Amino acid sequence: MSAHNSANVEAHAGHPHHEPASLVVYFSTFSALMILTILTIWAGMQDFGALNTPIALGIASFKAVLVVLFFMHVLHSSTLTKLTIFASMYFLGILMVFTLADYLSRGWTGQ
Amino acid sequence: MSAINLDRRVVGEAASTHEATPKPATNYLNHETTIASWLLTLDHKRIGLLYLVGISLMFVLGGAFAGLIRLELMTPKGDLLTGDVYNKSFTAHGVVMIFLFLIPSIPAVLGNFLLPIMIGTKDVAFPRLNLLSFYVYAAGGVFLALALLLGGVDTGWTFYTPLSSTYANGNVMVAALGVFVIGFSSILTGLNFVVTIHRMRAPGMTWFRMPLFVWAMYATSLIQILGTPVVAITIALVGFERFLGVGIFDPRLGGDPILFQHLFWFYSHPAVYIMILPSLGVASELVSTFSRKGVFGYHIIACSSIAIAIFGFVVWAHHMFTSGLSQYAAMVFSVLTFSVAIPSGIKVFSWLATMYKGSVSLASPMIFFFGFIGLFTIGGMTGLFLSTLGTDIHLHDTYFVVAHFHYIMVGGAIMGFMGGIHYWWPKITGRMYNETLAKISAALIFVGFNFTFFPQFFLGYMGMPRRYHEYPEELQVLNVLSTVGASVLAIGYLTPGIYLPFSFFFGKKAPKNPWGATTLEWTECESPPSPHNFDHNPPVYDHVYDYSTLNKEAAVVSH
Amino acid sequence: MMVNSMFAEGFQLFPHQASTLAPSVDWLYLFIVAVNVAITVLVMVLLVAFAIIFRRKSEDDLPEPMHGNVPLEIFWTAIPTLICGVMFLWGVKVWSEIVVPPRDATELYVVGRQWMWKIQHPGGQREINAIHVPVGSNFKLIVTAEDVIHCFSIPDFRIKTDAVPGRYNQMWFNATKPGKYHIYCTEYCGTEHSRMIGWIHVMEREDYAKWLNEQAEGGDGLQGRKLFSKLQCITCHSDANKAPLLENIFRKDREIGYMDGKPVPPGTKVLADEAYLRESIRNPNAKIHRGFASPTIMPAYDRDLVTEEELLQVITYIRSLKQGETPTRTEETPTPQPITSADKASSNATEKTSGSAK
C-alpha cells in the first residue's frame, strides 16, 4: 500500500519528552493549585445548596486537569496518551451514569 | 536483560525463502532445558506454555465438578450430594471454569505465544510483567484451591450479596482474595498486550495489516484493562463487609444489595466477551487458512471486535431484569444488549462468505471451526431470548440461561480454543498429531455437547431453576439425557488429552507451514520458533491474507 | 395452546399455560424460536453446502481473493437490526403486560426467608409455601425478603420477581386453569435453596370461598391491630397532637415537612404506599409529616422489634383503618417506656450466627 507510512506518523515529530518543561510552568501550576485549594475550602464553607457538590467537583476537576496537563506533561504528549485518558474517563462515566440511570429513575412509576 | 539474551544466534539466510531442511536447529524448546529456565523464563512462548499447563489442570478440576453436578442431577432427589455439597460444587465449577480456565485460556496461552510473532516482534513489551502475571495467576489459583480444601464456598460464582457478605457459610474471604488476585493477572496480561500492539509492531505492520487474531486480542485486552479493576474493588468491598460486618451491601445495616449487582456485572458481562472474542479471532484465522482465501470484510471484522468490546460495557443490567431494576433502565439495557448481536452476526456471515468460492480443506482445526460456528450461533441466538424483556422474566435463572451460556462458553469459546490449539500445535511443539483422532474427538465433543445442553433449553422453558440439587420428577427424563450427553462430552475432551501429549513426544516432525497459512508465525518462523522468533525484520505484505504470495511448496500438508 | 395437548401427562416439553400472561409470553417466545431456527438452519446449511461444494480439489487451488461486497454487508447488518428491533419492541409490550398490574387486583404479600415463603392474604389468611387463589381474578403480589435475596417464580404463569430485602417488588397474575402449579425460589439463597418451593392452588370460585372461610380466623387486620397495641403505636397515634392519626391515609398524598432531616418546601407531598409506610416505621426520620418535629419522637422500629412479617400485618392494619376507627388507649395498653433495642442486641447476634450456621 502506498500510503502505508503516513497513517503512522502521529504526533511524533518533535520528540517532545526530550525537552524539559520550564520552571515557570511548574511553579505557576503549583501556585494555581494552591489558590484553587483555598478556593475550594472557602466554597465548602459556604452553603450554595444544590450547587455545593458541583462547585467542589468542578474545582477538583480543574485541579486535576492542571496536574495532568503540566505535571504529567500531557499537554505535550502523544494523541494516544490523550486518548487513553479520555477512555478512562469515558468508561468511568459509563459505570456511573448507567448505574445512576437505574437509581434515579426508580421512583418514576406511580404504582 | 535475560539469559535468553546471551545466546543470540546469528542466522545468515533469509528465512522466508528457506525450506525446513532437517538441521539441528535451536528452538525455544530446546535451547535451554533446566527447570529454572522454564520457571523463570521471560520468553513469551514459554510463558504461554506454562499457562497451558495451568489451565489444563484447571479444566480437569472444573470438569470433575461438572461431573459431580451432572451425576447428582440424574435423579430428582438429592441422593448423591447434600444440598450444601452440591452448592459448593457448582460454585467451584463456575469459579474454576471462568476465572481459572476460560478467561486466561486463549489470551494467556495462544495470545502470549502468537501475538508478538504475528506482529513481528521479539517479545511482548514487558516480559517480566508477563512472568509476574503467570505467578499472580498461580497465586490466585492457590487461594482458590485453599478455599476448596478448607471446605468450599457456597455463594455461586456471582457472589451475590448479602448472601456472600453475611450469610454464606463457606470460605468466602479466601475465595474472594483468590478472585481479586487473579484479576490482577488478567489486567497485567491485557496491559502488556495493548502496549505491545501499540508500540512493538514490526516496520510496515500497520493496524490494518495485523491478523484478525491480533485485533481480537486487542479488543479483549481493552476489556481486561477497563473492567477487571471494578470487579476487584467490588470483591474487596464484599470482603470488607464480611470481615467488618458493616452495611456496604447488607440492607439490614442500611446497605444496598443491588449496588453489588451493578458493580459485579459491570465487569462480568464484558468478561463474557473476554471469553468469546479470542475465539472469534481464532475462527477468523482458521476460516481464512483453510479456505485459502482472505477473510471476507477484513476491516469490518476487525472493527466489529472493537465494537463488541465497547458495546459490551453498556448492557450489564440485563442480568438484573427481575431484581427490581428501574423499568426505564431495563428498557435501555435491553435495547443496548441487542446492539452486540449485530457485530457478532456480521462476523458469522463474513466467515461464511469467506468459505464461498474458497478452497475449503477439511483438516481437523477446520472441523472444530464448523462445530464452533454451529454452537456459537445457537448460543448467541438464545441470548436474544434473554435480552428480550418479555421472555427474560420467565427464563431468568432457569436452565435456559445455563444452556445459553454453556453453548457460548463451551460450544463457542472452548471449541474455538480447541480449534486454535490444533491449528497452532505444529508451530508450538514442532510435531503433528493424529488427524483421525482429532476429527473423532471433534465429532464426539459436538455430539456430546448437544446431548448435554440442548435438553436444558426445554428444562429452562419448563421453569427448572438453576442451582437446584433437587427437582420435580417430571423433569427427570431430560436431565438424564443431559447427564448421558455429558459423559460423551467428557470422552470427547479426554481424547485430545491423550493424543496431543503423545504427539508432543512421538509425533511426526512438523514442517514450517503445514497448513499453507500466510501469517508471520507460519511464513517467517521455524516450527517450533527460535528463541527470539525472528533474526531479521520480517517482511510485511499489503494484505495479511494474501495467498498468492505464499510459497506453494511450503504447503506440504493439506487435506 | 395446542402445544400443550401434544404431550401426555407426566413427560412434558412445554409448561402449562395457566395464566392470562402465559399466551403472550409464549407467542413472543415462539416467534423468537422461529427466527432463530430459520437463521441457525440457514447458517448450518450454508456451512455444510460450502464445505462440500468448495472443498479443496487440488493442492494448487488458489481461489480469487474477495475483499468485501458492500450491498451484501449492508444486507446482513440491516436485516438482523430489523429483527432485533421487532424482538425488542414486542418484548417491551409483553413485559409491560407483566409488570403493570391492573388496578383492581387483590393484593397478596409474599415474604421470603431462608428457606420458606410466607404469604399473607388481605383477609388475614396466612400460608407457608402455598397460595390458594380462585380462577379468573387478578392478584398482585408484593414481594420482599427478610434475609438474603430470593426470587419468587411461578413458571406456569410465566411470572417471576426477586424478593430483595429492604424493598418491595411486585408482579401480578390472573390464573386461568384450576390445578396446582409449582412455586420456585429461583435466586440462589443458600443451602436449602432447592427446597424453597411450594404450590399455588388455583381453585374454582366456590371451592375458594369455602377455603377462605375455613382459614378466616386470625386475620391480618386482627394481628396487625394486636401489634398496634403491643408495639405501643397506639400510645401516640391515638392522639392527633402527639402523632398523626393513621386513619384513611393509605394511598393518599401526605404532606411532609422534613425529608432526611431537612425542611422541604411547603406543599411537598408523597404518596403513602406500602413503601412509604414501611419507611415511616423502620426509619421515621426519613420523611416527617408536616407539622411534626424533626427529629421525630417516634422510635425507629428495626427488625428486632418488628419482623418483616409483623410489619406487613401492621401495614395491612393501617391500610384498613377507616375514619374514626383508631382504637382508644385502654388500660391494657402499657404506658410507653423508652423502647431500647439494646437488650435485643444479643438476640440479634445469635440470630445472625444461627442463620449462618445452618
Add this chain to the structure above:
Amino acid sequence: MSATNTKSDTAQSHDNHGHHPSLAHHFVSLEQQHEANILGMWMFLVTEVLFFGGLFTAYTVYRLKFNTMFQEASNQLDITLGCLNTVVLILSSLTMAMAVRSAQIGKTKQILNYLGATAILGLMFLGVKYFEWKHDFEIHLVPKANFCWDYAKERRKEADHHEKDKPFVSKLIGKFVGHHEEHAPPSAAEIAKDHKNPESQQARIFFVLYFAMTGIHALHMIIGFGLIAAVAYWASRGTYGPEYYTPVEVLGLYWHFVDIVWIFLFPLLYLLGAHLGAGH
C-alpha cells in the same frame, strides 16, 4: 504505532551502534522503549481510575440516598488536617515533577534531592493521616472496631466548645500533641443501641467508604515509597540522564496520579459537610 515506524529505517542496522546499557533486548531503540514504558504506565493508571471508580460509584449511590447523614458524618472530619495534607501532597507533586526535570537535564544530585523531598512530604502526609485516624479511633468512628455515632457527635460538640476561643496555632498543635480528656467510653449496650439507629448506620457507611478510600490511597503512597527508593538507588548509580530517564518519568506519573485521587477525595470526604458547622 509511532515509535516502530520512525525507527524502521535504522532498525535493520541497530546492532551496529552498540547498545545503550539500559536498552532491553526486545526493543529496537531507547525511543521505542521509552514510549512503551510510558504507555504501559498510562494503561496502568486507566486500571487505577476504574479501581477507584468502583469506590466512587458506591460513594455516589449512597451519597444520593443518605445525603443529610453523609454531610453530618463528613462534618466529623478535620478540615484543617485535610487541607494541610492537600497542600503537602501537591507540594510533593511539585518536587516529583522537579525530580523528573532534573533527570531530563541530567543532574543526578538534584534527582536525589527532589526524590528525597518527595518522600519526606509523602511521609508527612501519612503522619498527619496517622493522627487523624488515631483521633477517629478515640472518638469511636472506626467501623467494626468501636463505631458509636452518638458518642462521636458528643465528643465533637464538646471539642468545638472547648476550642472555640483558642488561637488557630494552638488549635493546630493541639491536634497532634494535645491530650484528650478522659471520657467513659460508650458501653457495649450503648454501642449496640447506636448500631440500630438508622442514622448511625448511614453515618457508618460514610466512614466505611472513608476508610476504604483513604486507606487504599495511603496504600498507594506506601507502594510509592518503595518505587521512589528503587529509582533513587538507580539514580545514585548514575543510570539516568537526558538519554534515558524513563523510570523517573514513570514514577512521576504514578505519584501525580495518587495526588489527583486525593484532590477528589478531599472535597468529597472532608468538605461535604463543611458548611454545616464552623468547627475545626
